[in-house]
Amino acid sequence: MGVSKTHIFSEKHNQVASVAKVLSHPARVAILEYISRQEGCICNDLVDEIGLAQATISQHLNEIKKLGLIKGTFEGKNLCYCINQGTWDTLQNLFGEFFQNVKFNCC
Amino acid sequence: MGVSKTHIFSEKHNQVASVAKVLSHPARVAILEYISRQEGCICNDLVDEIGLAQATISQHLNEIKKLGLIKGTFEGKNLCYCINQGTWDTLQNLFGEFFQNVKFNCC
DNA sequence: TATTATTATCGTAATATTGCGATATATAAT
DNA sequence: ATTATATATCGCAATATTACGATAATAATA
Numbered sequence: 001m002g003v004s005k006t007h008i009f010s011e012k013h014n015q016v017a018s019v020a021k022v023l024s025h026p027a028r029v030a031i032l033e034y035i036s037r038q039e040g041c042i043c044n045d046l047v048d049e050i051g052l053a054q055a056t057i058s059q060h061l062n063e064i065k066k067l068g069l070i071k072g073t074f075e076g077k078n079l080c081y082c083i084n085q086g087t088w089d090t091l092q093n094l095f096g097e098f099f100q101n102v103k104f105n106c107c
Numbered sequence: 108m109g110v111s112k113t114h115i116f117s118e119k120h121n122q123v124a125s126v127a128k129v130l131s132h133p134a135r136v137a138i139l140e141y142i143s144r145q146e147g148c149i150c151n152d153l154v155d156e157i158g159l160a161q162a163t164i165s166q167h168l169n170e171i172k173k174l175g176l177i178k179g180t181f182e183g184k185n186l187c188y189c190i191n192q193g194t195w196d197t198l199q200n201l202f203g204e205f206f207q208n209v210k211f212n213c214c
Numbered sequence: 215t216a217t218t219a220t221t222a223t224c225g226t227a228a229t230a231t232t233g234c235g236a237t238a239t240a241t242a243a244t
Numbered sequence: 245a246t247t248a249t250a251t252a253t254c255g256c257a258a259t260a261t262t263a264c265g266a267t268a269a270t271a272a273t274a
Contacts, residue, residue: 001232001233001234001256001257001258001259002231002232002233002257002258002259002260003232003233003258003259003260004132004133004231004232004233004259004260005134005158005159005232005233006133008157008158008159009133009134009136009137010133010137013133013136013137013140014133016130016133016136017130017131017132017133017135017136020127020128020129020130020131020136021127021131022127023123023124023127023131023205024124024127024128024130024131025111025124025261025262026111026113026116026117026120026121026123026124027112027116027262028124029116029120029123029124029127029205030116030117030120032209033120033205033208033209036208036209036210036211037210042220042221043220043221043222044219044220044221050115051112051115052112052115052262052263052264053263053264053265054220054221054222054264055221055222055223055224055263055264055265055266056262056263056264057221058221058222058223059222059223059261059262059263060262061221061222062222062223072221074271078219078220078221078271079220079221079270079271082211083209083210083211085211088206088209088211091206092206092207095202095206096203096206098130098136098140099195099198099199099202099203100199101140101143102139102140102143102190102195103143103144103190104143104189104190104192104195108226108227108228108229108262108263108264109227109228109229109230109261109262109263110228110229110230110262110263111229111230111261111262111263112262112263132231132232134232149250149251150250150251150252151249151250151251159232159233159234160233160234160235161234161250161251161252162233162234162235162236162251162252162253162254163232163233163234164251165251165252165253166231166232166233166252166253167232168251168252169252169253179251181241185241185249185250185251186240186241186250186251
């Protein structure tokens with residue numbers, strides 16, 4: 001066993017879970033915040049800033065990228081990662097909705 | 108290897124990650140939504156509604172409970188799980204802040 | 215083209231999560 | 245007290261995640 005049964009859940013629930021999964025590691029939260037604080041950002045900065053190996057940072061970046069929360073563009077020699085505002089807004093809404101829709105009608 | 112290095116991250120980043128972790132499985136998202144939709148709620152309903160084994164639902168409930176997002180009170184024979192509004196509001200703010208604070212000053 | 219610096223991928227070890235059957239515990243009703 | 249029902253815990257197997265060193269790929273520059 002041990003296989004997540006994603007197929008038995010609704011699209012919406014899986015979506016919320018996917019976003020949450022990306023945010024469920026402090027390194028990725030820290031990376032997103034750091035990128036958003038900078039004018040431009042290269043991966044090597046992150047290695048220094050976060051304190052994990054370069055390979056590990058790259059893996060985390062990849063998971064964030066798969067969700068579409070960041071995009072990389074080359075600026076001269078360096079790859080510049082930036083927040084993807086469109087996706088960010090969408091996912092912010094998705095979460096906002098989820099939190100908002102809960103009712104407290106019990107106990 | 109394989110040990111998450113939570114100690115190298117800030118309190119805030121670890122907090123956001125912990126909340127996200129609980130929401131990172133569709134079953135838990137579905138459970139929270141279902142509980143919030145009901146007047147009162149017993150675990151057996153969840154087993155039918157979600158479609159996972161009773162033991163598995165119980166485990167998921169426990170993880171949500173550890174975060175303080177739900178609380179259980181007995182109503183006669185049944186244990187009634189409800190959203191813990193205080194914690195819910197706090198965590199909603201934590202997330203709202205995180206999403207809000209990101210700036211798009213690049214690319 | 216060769217060199218250097220940056221980023222991605224591969225392989226692997228350690229640990230964590232998911233899921234379930236079996237079983238224990240708890241509460242209500244008989 | 246016994247029984248029935250609801251929920252929690254235990255133990256295990258399958259899978260996923262995390263981390264890192266080594267190495268490959270990419271791009272600017274000499």
